[in-house]
Amino acid sequence: MYDLLFRHVLRRIPAEPIHGVAFGAIRGVAGAPLIGPCVGRLLTASDQVLQTRVFGVDFPNPLGLAAGFDKDARGPVALSRLGFGFVELGTITARPQPGNPAPRLFRLPADKALVNRMGFNNSGADAVAARLAALPAEGRPVLGINIGKSKVATPEEAIDDYRYSARALGRFADYVVVNVSSPNTPGLRDLQQVGVLSPLLEAVREELVASVPGRTVPLLVKITTDLAAEDVDAVADMTVKLGLDGVVATNTTTSRAGLRTPADEVAALGAGGLSGLPLAEAAQAVVGTLRATLGPDRTIISVGGIFTGEDAYRRITAGASLVQSYTGFVYGGGTWARMMNTELASLLHQNAFPSVAAAVGTA
Template sequence: MALSDLGTALLRWMDAETAHELAIRAIQVLPLPAPVADDPVLATAVGPLELPNPVGLAAGLDKNGVALRGLSRLGFGFVECGSVTPRAQPGNPKPRLFRLSEDRAIINRMGFNNAGLEAFAVRLAARPANAVIGANLGANKDTEDKAADYVAGLIRLKGLADYVTVNVSSPNTPGLRALQGRTALDDLLGRLAEARGGDATPVFLKIAPDLTAAEIAMVVEAALDHRIDALIVSNTTLDRPATLRSPHRDEAGGLSGEALKDRAMAALRAAADASDRRLPLIAVGGIGSGQDAWDRIRAGACAVQIYSALIYEGPGLVGRIKLDLAARLRAEGFSTVSEAASTPR
């Protein structure tokens, strides 16, 4: 077992949120070696964004952008930090993070706890230059005009991130998921398009896995109408599969990890059918192996993101997924991930 994966095993003996905080601190201070160059076959593109490999870190691990240098050395093709809100907020009362170890899953109701946009922007300004860094935007819990919060985040972070994600799908901020309705979405995306102006920084939209196929098709059309560069499919779910065994299964919040896999895949397929390769897709939810990542790529995703699986598998998972994907790409005769994503099965 690698030293980093041994550390992951030890952290699992602690309270979930304490372990999370210690892991972030360790990534900040440990002298991690630079990753080896990626196999060229792993190259991919998400719209205008060129990536050395398709395995990204999903938002939520580094909410405040404090560990970007260390995270960029773990082999990810891209690292997404946040969610960040304009004003600092403490989030929901603790406990609010639960391991469902029997199910290799997580439930969280963190509530966009973060230090606020100004502190986040300062850290992004000092980000590592040789890594692809994304910023995930949220809205404050007590903001009535939530679209204004996203606009504020987009404007403040101009030039500081390689891409920006508009997160309208967290289940832990009241009213947030209502922004996925067509009228509210048109208002939000229209205001963001105006705020972007001529800025070429890609803007992605992150959606919930709990939408119907018809709702996902509507979101795809709205995203295309407003020049969104990619769709991230998907966030955590409010669903509780009957197969859950953990005593924490009835905790409120968003469910992620292996228990989300089928629902996230169904949402990805609905998005792929609706977009018909007109809109790049990033797959998230229940990805814990090279096989999982490969299945999402062949379903139409040009990149994937992981988070919950790292809690159970450790950071060595990133390298294992990349090795598996490179072998599968060559075995299937593909020269890039993008080619595999765009070629029908």
């Protein structure tokens, strides 16, 4: 049903406006006081094999909604009721910013992919903190907070900029992700260099310790598939050395290799990060590389090209403790998360795994 609607109606409407309409509908239905809990009971997979505990946090299932869908914490409860085990909010910057000029989000249906150059459009850390403070304690989902550099912050100001976001938002987070891998903020990817990244992460962790007394907030860093293999190893080594909780892998790519969409059509869309199915092979490989270096004690959250329960299962057995998707959800529709979890639970049972944790890294 959704596939027919997407092919014949939704794909004919520009991507960013329809995102706003769809997200509004999700909040209006799944976020409603009476209907919302019923939606949650209908779409949440209840198989206990999916429950998992990662860095001290209990997740009802390992499938999360990746950062980018809800940048401003406008509907995390509604989104979780669609069947997601956790929702990663953001990317959020210290200062409010409009992002890049529209149009800035495009579909490549032949590739089940998206191209975006959103530019971290969000209302800023203080506004997001106010919304999170207003969330009721009951029914609150597991929340990741993804923070990035404000566009106007100079390289010299980057550490203080990230510190501000960590201070404002850390108390609401079940985990925090430092995003240094979007291609849409000038100079951001330069922060992936270990010599620059290490003091940045140490500063954010210091801020979280100071601003969230009595609780250790897990800290992860998000990287891209565009890193060379030796740089992935360097980030993994740094993660171990600094005692970080893990890595989110991977962000969008600037590569346009191997697409089915005609090259002239792709070129006409302009710059931006590519997400979706074309990332699957590279993202899978990064998980294996990271797990070999990180060892068993640190978390990998795998994202990029996850569309089916089998995709999620392969990432988990390669070494990911949790998985995320954004583009798969866009192409799959409102019941997609339940379908994913049902298929993943079936694969875990078929292969005699009593839990998600028991399957991690077994391949």
